[in-house]
Amino acid sequence: MNQSATTTPSHERARKPLLRVVGVKKNYATPQGVLEILRGVDFSLEAGASLALMGESGSGKSTLLHLVGALDQADAGDIFLDDMSLATLGEAARAALRRETLGIVFQQFNLIPSLTVADNLAFQARIAGRCDPDWQGELTRRLGLAELVARYPEQLSGGQQQRVAVGRALASRPRLLLADEPTGNLDEATGEAVLTLALELVATTGCAFLMATHSARLAARIGRRALLSGGGLTLL
Numbered sequence: 001m002n003q004s005a006t007t008t009p010s011h012e013r014a015r016k017p018l019l020r021v022v023g024v025k026k027n028y029a030t031p032q033g034v035l036e037i038l039r040g041v042d043f044s045l046e047a048g049a050s051l052a053l054m055g056e057s058g059s060g061k062s063t064l065l066h067l068v069g070a071l072d073q074a075d076a077g078d079i080f081l082d083d084m085s086l087a088t089l090g091e092a093a094r095a096a097l098r099r100e101t102l103g104i105v106f107q108q109f110n111l112i113p114s115l116t117v118a119d120n121l122a123f124q125a126r127i128a129g130r131c132d133p134d135w136q137g138e139l140t141r142r143l144g145l146a147e148l149v150a151r152y153p154e155q156l157s158g159g160q161q162q163r164v165a166v167g168r169a170l171a172s173r174p175r176l177l178l179a180d181e182p183t184g185n186l187d188e189a190t191g192e193a194v195l196t197l198a199l200e201l202v203a204t205t206g207c208a209f210l211m212a213t214h215s216a217r218l219a220a221r222i223g224r225r226a227l228l229s230g231g232g233l234t235l236l
Contacts, residue, residue, distance in 0.1 A: 017044035018208050019068065019176060023077035026063055037063050039231030040077065047175065050202065050209035052219035054236075055228035061212035064228065065180050068210065069104050070094040081176065100128045103169030103207070105198075107181040109161040111153040111168075118149040120164050125171040132173075139167040143197055159190035166198050170205060177202060179211040183218060195221060 026038040037060040045051050053061045066072040068079055070086055079086040081101060089097065098104070103124070111120050121139065125131040140146050143163040153161055162182065169177055179198065183191030195218055202209045211222060219225050225236040 016046070018047045018082060019045040019210070020080040020083075021064075021068065021077070022080070024064070024067060024074045024079060025076040026060070026067065026072075027075050036231050038067075038074075041228075041231075041233045043226060043233060043235065045176075045208045045210060047208050048203075048206045050199070050211070050223040052222035052225045053210065053212040053228060053233075054214070054216065054219050054225060057214065059228040060231065061228055062180050064233075065178050065210065065212050068176075069102055069178050070097050099124065100130075100172070101175045103172065103174035103177040105162075105165050105169045105177070105179040105182045107184040109153070109158075109165045109185075111161055111164055113153055115152070116149065117145055117151050117153075117156070117164055120153065121145070121149075121167045121171055124168055125173075128172040130172045132171075135173065136167075136171055139171060139201070142201065143167045159186055159194060162186060162190075162194050163197065166194060166201070170201050170207075173205050174207050176208045176210065179209070181212055181214065183213070183215070191215075191218065 021041055021043050024038055024041045028035045028037060041064060043051070053064060055061050063072070067074050070089065074087070081097070086094070112123065115123065122131055122136055125136070140149060143166065145160070145163060145167065148156065148160060153164070156164070166182070182198065183194055186194060199209070199221065213219050227234045227236055
C-alpha cells in the first residue's frame with residue numbers, strides 16, 4: 001500500500017483546527033416567546049491561535065463561550081474539539097473535557113475561599129491528574145504571586161484574584177483557554193496587565209485562546225477578532 005496516499009502530511013495536520021463551531025444555534029424561552037441568541041454561528045480556531053469575540057451586551061458572547069466550554073448544549077449545530085463532537089458527550093464526559101482539555105476564566109473570579117493562593121492555583125491541575133510543581137512555580141513567578149501563595153482570596157485585590165484565576169486555568173496546560181470578560185471587573189491598567197500575562201502564558205503553552213470582550217482596545221491585541229450581532233458571527 002502506498003504510505004503517502006493514506007497518511008496526512010505533518011504540515012496539514014498542523015493546520016487542522018483544534019476547535020470547530022459549525023452552524024450553532026441557541027434559543028431561550030421567555031415570557032414574551034422564544035429569544036434567538038445564536039442563529040447559526042461558524043468559526044474555527046487552531047492550536048496556538050487566538051480570537052476575540054466582540055459584541056454588545058446580550059449579543060451572545062457568554063452563551064457561545066458556555067457552549068464551547070461544555071457548560072451548556074446547543075439547540076442545533078455542533079462543536080468539535082480535535083474532531084470530537086460535544087453533542088455526543090454525556091455529562092460525565094463533558095465534565096472530563098472541562099477538567100482535562102479546557103481552561104476557563106470567568107469575569108467573576110470563582111476562587112475557592114477556603115483554599116490558599118497556592119492551592120487555588122493547583123486545584124484544576126490536581127483534579128486533572130496533571131499537577132506539575134515546576135510549571136506551577138513558573139506560573140506563580142510570572143503572575144507576580146510568589147509573595148501571596150499563603151494568602152486566601154479575601155486577602156487579595158481584584159487584580160491579584162484575577163491573576164490567580166488565570167494561573168489556575170493554565171496550570172493544567174489546557175488545549176483551549178476560554179476567557180469571558182476576564183478584565184471586566186478590573187481598572188484599565190490592571191486589566192491590561194492581566195491580559196498581557198495571559199497572552200504571554202498562552203504563547204508559552206501553545207494553547208488556543210478564545211476571549212469574549214466588549215473592549216475594542218483589548219480585542220485589538222488578540223490575533224483575530226469576530227463580531228457577534230443579530231445572532232450571527234462575522235470575522236473582522
